[in-house]
Amino acid sequence: MKVLVTGAKGQLGSAAVRHCLKSGLTVVAVGRQGLDIVDERKVAETIAAEKPDVIIHCAAYTNVDQAEAEPTEAFKVNVVGTRNLVSAARIIGAKFVYVSTDYVFDGTARKPLDEEQTTSPLGYMDNQTSW
Structure with missing residues (x-):
């Protein structure tokens, strides 16, 4: 099985790479x-x-405080970038794994969420995201 890991140099991404290799x-x-x-296009x-x-999508704009100051840039990376990857995954039939936090979803879900789930962010972008 072939796995592509985004954000592979970050903390989560590098851990995912190590686990997959092991x-x-x-x-x-x-x-x-x-x-x-x-x-x-590049994606x-x-x-x-x-x-x-x-x-396994681990790339994200993760500096929460800076994201509040730069909401447009954070939106591009976290929403547009993710959408680009999901679209490309659909085209080739790849499974898509996305690790989220309570900064995107509020943590109240009691079952796994899919890519169509409405977000419930706890920060600046509260209920402003739309695909």
């Missing part, structure tokens, strides 16, 4: 310099070329 999976690890997830090309079975 499990004997083929891993394509991409960081910000290797794949700008906001670039829809589509990369996913089409790599053809992963699974995408």
Whole structure:
């Protein structure tokens, strides 16, 4: 099985890469310099070329305080970038795994959430996100 991990140089992404490698999976690890997830064309090309079975999406605008000061940039990375990856995954039939926090979802869900779930952020973007 081939897994593509975004945000592979970050704390979560590097842990995901290590775990996948220990499990004997083929891993394509991409960081910000290797794949700008906001670039829809580049994302589509990369996913089409790599053809992963699974995408583990760990890339995000994670500096919460700075995100409050730069909501447009945070939105581009966290919403547009994620949408680009989901769209590319759908085209090739890849499974998509996204680890979220209570900054996107409020933590009240009692079952797994899918990509169509309405967000319930606890920060600046409260109920302002729309696909």
